[in-house]
Amino acid sequence: MNISPKDKISTVQTAISVTLLTIGVSILTVPRAITEAVKTPDGWLSILIGGLIAMAGGYLVVSLSRRFPGKTFFQYNQIVVGKTVGLLFSILLIIHFILLSSYEARALSELVRIYLLGRTPREVIVILFLTTGTYLVVGGINPIVRLLEAYFPIIMLLILIGMMSGFQKFELDNLRPVLAQGIGPVFKGVRAVLISYVGYESMLILTNFMQDPKKAFKAVFAGISISMISYLLIFVVVIGMLTVEEVQLLTWPVASASMEIEVPGGIIERFEPIFLVLWILTIYTTFVLSYYFAGLGLAQLFRKDINPFLYGLLPIMYIAAMLPPDLNAVFKMGDLNGYIGIVSGIFIPLILLGIIWIRRIGNGQK
Amino acid sequence: MFRWFKNKKKKGEASQKLKSSKDVTSISKNLKTNLQVIYQQIGHSSDVIIRSFQIENSKLEAAVVYIDGLADEQVINDQILKPVLLELRKIGDVRGEKALRDELKRAMTTLSKIKTAQQIESCISHILSGGTVFFVDSSDEALLLSTPGWETRVPSEPTSEPYIRGAREGFVETLTDNIVLLRRRIRDPDFTVDIYKVGRRSKTDIAVAYIRGLANQELVDEVKRRIEQIDIDMIQETGYIEQLIEDNFLSPFPQVLATERPDKVAGNLLEGFVAIIVDNTPFVLIAPATLSMFLQTGEDYYERWMFSSMLRILRILISFIALFLPAIYVALVSFHQNLIPMDLMISIAANREGVPFPSLVEALIMEMTIEILREAGLRLPKPIGQAVGIVGGLVIGEAAVRAGIVSPIMVIVVALTAISSFALPEYAMGIAIRMLRFPMMLVAGALGLYGIMLGYIMINVHLVKLKSFGIDYLAPYVPYRLRNWKDLMIRAPIKKMRQRPQMMKTQDPQRKDS
Amino acid sequence: MGRNRYFIGIIFAFIFLINAGIMVGCWDQTEIEDLGIIVGVAIDKPKTAEGKEEEKKESERNLSYEKHRLTVTQQFVVSQAMGSKESSAGMPSQEAYSNVASEGNTLFQIASQFSTMSSRLPYYKHLKAIIISEEIAKSLNLEQLLNFFLREPEMTRDIQVMISKGCARDVLEVKPIKERLPVLALLSLTENEKKTARMAEKLMLGNMSKKMANGSSFLIPRVVTYGDSVQLAGAAVIKGKENTMIGWLGEEETEAINWILGKIEGSAVETVDKETKEFLVYEVKEQRSQIKPKVEGEKISFVVEIESEGGLGEDWLISGDAFEEAFMQRATEAIREEIVSIIYDGLTKTQKEFKVDVAGFGKQLYVQYPEVWEKVKENWDEYFSTVPVEVNVEIHVREFGMKGSKSMQHE
Structure with missing residues (x-):
């Protein structure tokens, strides 16, 4: 039986999972999402503030989960809010993860079609991607986190190398002036950024997979910090290379920025296909995690073995991935899912913690 | 803690039943009966020799049984028959069974190993493994005398793993000699060898060697358990053992390391690994094995650390080239021409002008050719093999280009790939990578770099799922064991390597005091 | 359980491979x-009579066609001719390129027309390089x-x-001497930024x-094409927002803008010594510039601080002795004045005549x-033409090469 989380993961693995679930496709669009809202080069402040809010959310999520050792969100929310509401919350979170995985798969297919294979049908790209994911998730949480661990240095190295080579076209003036229009626009950006920080809500589930749940706070803070630093780096370099005005006009600003990078020695003519091909790894990690969580949620709701659910999710994810008719709808789907993420990462934990708090007071009065 | 126990429990029970169903015959006090039983079981073969004689003084009937050639006749004559016949005569009557036995043993002190047996079966197996059995009338015990007389090979340089710097001796086909080779390197009282007989008919000796008090006991027990559970009629080579005890027979990757080098085995024993030595083969198995072990050689530790580190990084590059280069060529030429620098692109295009096949077919043709050449070079006698390799490679490559079947760049790609796959230090890993190259080319031919990436992810997923004796195949890279990364992609200075591999969960984790 | 998992894995691998195979x-x-x-790619206005006739017909139907009519010439590489080494050995070989022209209203439409004209798939x-003709640049919005x-x-x-x-x-037609493709020859010219400041920074x-x-x-x-050769010098001024060309900058004016932008990696400045009326050449090795805006109340002004280091490249002065401090100071001053005047010339042309801010x-x-x-961004280019700009130039002549003075003065 795979439904109870008896496989344990280490603190490092947890932090890496949080980071990799957060970045993924969103890092490729985050500069545009922010500058569209902020319209000044101060978006990096929004990233910082958003990161702090995400950490607060992470704190809520972990302190909630730590009250129920050995149980995941799907199992304990019914204890707190009763069967019906608990079921609703669980379903919301499951939908969130299904949408997240479908969004990653669909966005990947869009990227592949633009930069790698212009005429290959989306369906084929998505199906193959989903199947590759299934091969991993049926192995359980341990192979998943091990793979994440294996890819993490590659991904970080990729970000770093990309950023370093981006400095050849970097102009500091593009990031100035600082706070020309005051702090107001920065807060407009926070909303856009928060969507991109969605991913830490996985701690609702991951906390109880941990060998040492005491370190869950450490893990979630480390995870969010790493994604925050990655966002910051990407944002600063992309704006420094492309200017605020240009970034707002580009579909995939990070990919366009990587287009401007000249590979030293001219070994390869263009850098961006390499960047995107390697970025498939990142998207894959985000995808498998959310896929597994969706399957785990369903398995724990029905108290059955997880594998049938994982296979059953395949067609559902495929349909969800194929639903958006065009690229705008894909981005809307991502945004919508981001809001669900914020709800399940901030509001639901707040409600649950509130209820727990009130109940405890009731107990005290008796 | 370890999940490996589940898998093979059922099989183990079954094999034990089979073993217990065999009957056991005790040795009777009557010499004639004993000899008759033995004659019935193995006497039909003409190389079995039974020599009966009388110990003169006591008028006791006695007999030695051995196999011609397998036992050393000279030893039997000089060290068994002569003393027994001559010395016992001097001493005179000996009465009492135990006294007689002691007397006989004393007479044969020049022999190294004397054991006693109560059962005919153990006598027979002793005879069949080159020993001599000494029966005396009116005794229900037989003496098992060790008289190995077969030819053994002198340790010579291992042909499959030559080192520039390192011992020039490799394992031989004799189990005892191999243990000696290890023993000479590890004079540790804790060095332990447990011997098993495996194979219903071959009764091959298999030794499990480890350092007691250092190797993880669970690992040792698991290796022993898996060996005990083997039920097969014969063991030819360590390959049998390897395939019978590995975790996942569906994986293309080797999960046990085979080596001919005693220094490598000794080094691994001290890191907490377990060695499995099989009689009649110079290959010794090291279990468990991880991916990184297949990209390292023992020589890495003999050369200075910077050079070794460089080699290790080079090997990672080599394995990527061997696995992906033809696939990348196909992807670039058929899908992502924008990655190729323009000058190169124009020259590739000009070269491929007139090649009738798509690049995928071109690559498959050339890869097949090189595999065929390799196989031919291997099977033919050495001097001819080399000639075939060179002539075939040159002629076919040149002719294919001239005939316009392939482009010259394809020939370079194929040659580089082939050389890379041979440059990998472990043959078994080279095979795995050569095999995986073909599916990689197919996915590249269908989906370009995206296909390659998916294939790469598939391989990685398989690797993270794979375990060898409960140890992650990607250890110590994943899960992170930063301390052991000193001996992973780089080889840190020996002074700095203080710990044994954490993944082995050794009982004595410290290699030396810092 | 464990074994099932592996079989499932194998099945997936097979599905994957079979999919791929199909x-x-x-x-x-x-x-x-x-x-x-x-x-x-070269973009021109159509010239052929045929094109014009068609244009007329269409313009009767829809006026907007007229302004959009384009002729696009594309340069294809003939890889056979490029790749074969023998052809270069004297034999009158095939050209390594071929130019194909086509006409249409939109570039995408024209590009797809090429597929009907070429045996090879057009591959972009x-x-x-994209070369736009003056006419087009003046009449069309470049962003469109x-x-x-x-x-x-x-x-x-x-x-x-x-x-x-x-x-x-015509630029695509000029047959280069060393390179085999005209476009590549053109591109190698842009690499010469290190030697001259007279071409605008490559865009x-x-x-x-x-x-x-x-x-x-x-x-x-x-x-610019002169018969058999191509020259890359000067620049076209593109007015912001409208994104159309409004005029040319000559070579020296382009150099002026480069001085303000601080983009000069190497150049020569020719000047005349006041006393002897002989030529002096200053070789620019390093150059930095900084534009400092100044705001006093409503008034905006700019100061451009330019600093340069370099050497004396050539002097025609008989008395010129670079070992002499006084001579060096005089030369420095002459060079400085020359540079300031170059900059003011260029600045006046862009600021006052074209009324644009290109620096x-x-x-x-x-x-x-x-x-x-x-407050001013809405009409910045207009506003800028009224803003005073002060240029401060600082020159350090630090080297004078291998020979400091001439033998003539010792006679």
Whole structure:
């Protein structure tokens, strides 16, 4: 039986999972999402503030989960809010993860079609991607986190190398002036950024997979910090290379920025296909995690073995991935899912913690 | 803690039943009966020799049984028959069974190993493994005398793993000699060898060697358990053992390391690994094995650390080239021409002008050719093999280009790939990578770099799922064991390597005091 | 349980492989030798009578056609001729390139027309240069014109854009001496920035897109054909927001802008010594510049601080003794004055005549006085023409080469 989380993961693995679930496709669009809202080069402040809010959310999520050792969100929310509401919350979170995985798969297919294979049908790209994911998730949480661990240095190295080579076209003036229009626009950006920080809500589930749940706070803070630093780096370099005005006009600003990078020695003519091909790894990690969580949620709701659910999710994810008719709808789907993420990462934990708090007071009065 | 126990429990029970169903015959006090039983079981073969004689003084009937050639006749004559016949005569009557036995043993002190047996079966197996059995009338015990007389090979340089710097001796086909080779390197009282007989008919000796008090006991027990559970009629080579005890027979990757080098085995024993030595083969198995072990050689530790580190990084590059280069060529030429620098692109295009096949077919043709050449070079006698390799490679490559079947760049790609796959230090890993190259080319031919990436992810997923004796195949890279990364992609200075591999969960984790 | 998992894995692997196998030869596979590699594109106004007639007919139907009519010439690489080594050994060989022209209203439409004219699939991923003719640049909004190149993922952002004096097609026709492709020969000219300041900084499509997004004015390098040779010097001035060309900058005026931008990597400045009326040449080795906006109340002004280091490259003075401190000071002063006058000339031309800001004054104002910028940004180019600009130049002649003085003065 795979439904109870008896496989344990280490603190490092947890932090890496949080980071990799957060970045993924969103890092490729985050500069545009922010500058569209902020319209000044101060978006990096929004990233910082958003990161702090995400950490607060992470704190809520972990302190909630730590009250129920050995149980995941799907199992304990019914204890707190009763069967019906608990079921609703669980379903919301499951939908969130299904949408997240479908969004990653669909966005990947869009990227592949633009930069790698212009005429290959989306369906084929998505199906193959989903199947590759299934091969991993049926192995359980341990192979998943091990793979994440294996890819993490590659991904970080990729970000770093990309950023370093981006400095050849970097102009500091593009990031100035600082706070020309005051702090107001920065807060407009926070909303856009928060969507991109969605991913830490996985701690609702991951906390109880941990060998040492005491370190869950450490893990979630480390995870969010790493994604925050990655966002910051990407944002600063992309704006420094492309200017605020240009970034707002580009579909995939990070990919366009990587287009401007000249590979030293001219070994390869263009850098961006390499960047995107390697970025498939990142998207894959985000995808498998959310896929597994969706399957785990369903398995724990029905108290059955997880594998049938994982296979059953395949067609559902495929349909969800194929639903958006065009690229705008894909981005809307991502945004919508981001809001669900914020709800399940901030509001639901707040409600649950509130209820727990009130109940405890009731107990005290008796 | 370890999940490996589940898998093979059922099989183990079954094999034990089979073993217990065999009957056991005790040795009777009557010499004639004993000899008759033995004659019935193995006497039909003409190389079995039974020599009966009388110990003169006591008028006791006695007999030695051995196999011609397998036992050393000279030893039997000089060290068994002569003393027994001559010395016992001097001493005179000996009465009492135990006294007689002691007397006989004393007479044969020049022999190294004397054991006693109560059962005919153990006598027979002793005879069949080159020993001599000494029966005396009116005794229900037989003496098992060790008289190995077969030819053994002198340790010579291992042909499959030559080192520039390192011992020039490799394992031989004799189990005892191999243990000696290890023993000479590890004079540790804790060095332990447990011997098993495996194979219903071959009764091959298999030794499990480890350092007691250092190797993880669970690992040792698991290796022993898996060996005990083997039920097969014969063991030819360590390959049998390897395939019978590995975790996942569906994986293309080797999960046990085979080596001919005693220094490598000794080094691994001290890191907490377990060695499995099989009689009649110079290959010794090291279990468990991880991916990184297949990209390292023992020589890495003999050369200075910077050079070794460089080699290790080079090997990672080599394995990527061997696995992906033809696939990348196909992807670039058929899908992502924008990655190729323009000058190169124009020259590739000009070269491929007139090649009738798509690049995928071109690559498959050339890869097949090189595999065929390799196989031919291997099977033919050495001097001819080399000639075939060179002539075939040159002629076919040149002719294919001239005939316009392939482009010259394809020939370079194929040659580089082939050389890379041979440059990998472990043959078994080279095979795995050569095999995986073909599916990689197919996915590249269908989906370009995206296909390659998916294939790469598939391989990685398989690797993270794979375990060898409960140890992650990607250890110590994943899960992170930063301390052991000193001996992973780089080889840190020996002074700095203080710990044994954490993944082995050794009982004595410290290699030396810092 | 455990074993089932492996079988499932194997089944997935097979599905994957079979899928892959079925798809071989589909969709995106195009072999490299089937591609017609396009390295350069020239955009002109149509000239042929036929084209004009058609144009007229269409303009009767729809007026907007008239202004959009374009002739596009594309330079294909003939890879056979490029690849074969024998042909270069004297034999009158095939040309390594071929230029194909076609007409239409939109670039995408024209590009797809090429597929009907070429045996090879037009392939834009290695496109290196876009040359736009003067006429087109003056009449069309470049952002609209180049939209195709910026949108299409086949294109890179580092395609160089140039404006030709006269017909753009002629640039692609000039047969180079060393290189085998005219476009590559042209591109190797842009690498000579290190030796001269008289060409505008090379402009990549990506940078151009940034500038158009900003709404700022900018320069595009000018390419001129003289019979058999091509020269890259001077620049076209593009007015921001409208994104159309409004005039040419000569070589010295372009140099002036380069001085202000601080982009000079190497150049020579020729001046005349006041006393002897002989020539002096200053070799620029390093150059930095800084634009400092000043705001006093409503008044905006700029100071451009320019600093340069270099050596005396050549002097025609008989008395010129570089070992002498006084001479060096005199030379420095002469050079400084020359540079200042070059800069003022260029600045006046762009600022007063064309009324554009091509050297990023506005950007500096925005960076340092964002609130002031907010007030003037709407009509910046107009406003800029009234703003006083002061140029301070500092020259350090630090080297004078291997020979400091001449023998003549010792006689």
